[in-house]
Amino acid sequence: MEAIELGREIGKLPHNLQSEVLAFIELLKAKQENLSKKKQREFGIGKGKIKISEDFDAPLEDFKDYM
Structure with a gap:
């Protein structure tokens, strides 16, 4: 719908509906405006903040009976 058409249709409405x-x-x-103000996520921003131990993939003592 073009702006002129939209204006005509709004003009046909009663004053209280025009206010709405x-x-x-x-x-x-x-x-x-709120959507455009949101900061875009930056790839790799958490790099180096999380450490995984060297024995991460090592079997756990609790599961020895099942292996």
Whole structure:
């Protein structure tokens, strides 16, 4: 729907509904601003923060009976 068409349709509405449309437009604009402000995740940001021990794959003592 083009902007001119949209304006005509909104103009046909009663004043109270036009106010609701305006409030909804403001809500959508605020929502869009919040989405654009979110920081994009950066690949590799946690590199070096997690350490895995050398014996990670070693069998556990608790499971000796099952091996």
